[in-house]
Amino acid sequence: MSTANPRGTNPASSALTPPPSAIPPVRHPDAPAPGELLGAHYEDCFGCGGGQPHGLHLQARAGEGVSITAEFTVKPAHQGAPGLAHGGVLTSALDETLGSLNWLLRTIAVTGRLETDFVRPVPVDTTLFLQAEVAAVAGRKIYSTAVGRIGGPDGPVAVRAQALFIEVKVDHFIDNGRPEEIRAAMADPDQIRRVRAFEVNP
């Protein structure tokens, strides 16, 4: 028996419900224009980096308002069961897409909580068409949703997610990341430029 509610989504845990004090998200005036590719936030990121041979190589594109579209094609390296995508990989694709939304807010944030509904199996070679948007913001907390469809941007839903991202300072990465990668990132002028653009966010 399905527990889906009339909107076709399963109820998320209360931690993913924005509080009454939450406000609608505000697109940063310098956010990439709708249709523009965002590019990788870090070359070695498993989700979006070009430098990870078995990464997802997900390319996110700015949408209208505070929304993102992205595509991810399931490769043999992403299998769980024979010929089918691993659920954790699909969750990674959702996480990456949801994380990209924070670029449009010009906020550095990390995933605090992420709930995924797996609705349909996703075979190898399938392209997952992802759409995500920020629903609300409450202080440092960013409430977002995402859906992944197969067969096309309007195809049947395969996965959906709700997430809570928490805004952090750059120090979050500097203090916690392995020193060798942090040193390399800080020596990369492109990386520093990307981070600075977020830091000056009023």
Ligand SMILES: CCCCCCCCCCCCCCCC(=O)SCCNC(=O)CCNC(=O)[C@H](O)C(C)(C)COP(=O)(O)OP(=O)(O)OC[C@H]1O[C@@H](n2cnc3c(N)ncnc32)[C@H](O)[C@@H]1OP(=O)(O)O
């Ligand atoms: C040179 C360097 C270059 C760097 C360049 C970086 C570029 C930009 C990279 C972005 C990367 C993206 C990649 C994809 C997105 C990931 O995958 S991010 C990786 C996965 N996530 C993590 O590793 C986060 C690990 N967790 C943490 O570090 C800490 O728990 C957090 C999330 C920062 C929160 O800790 P905190 O700052 O001490 O905040 P805390 O006071 O505990 O919580 C703040 C509020 O959030 C709520 N909250 C916190 N966690 C939760 C939770 N799990 N559930 C519900 N509520 C929660 C708290 O209840 C609290 O609520 P209020 O009391 O304010 O109402």
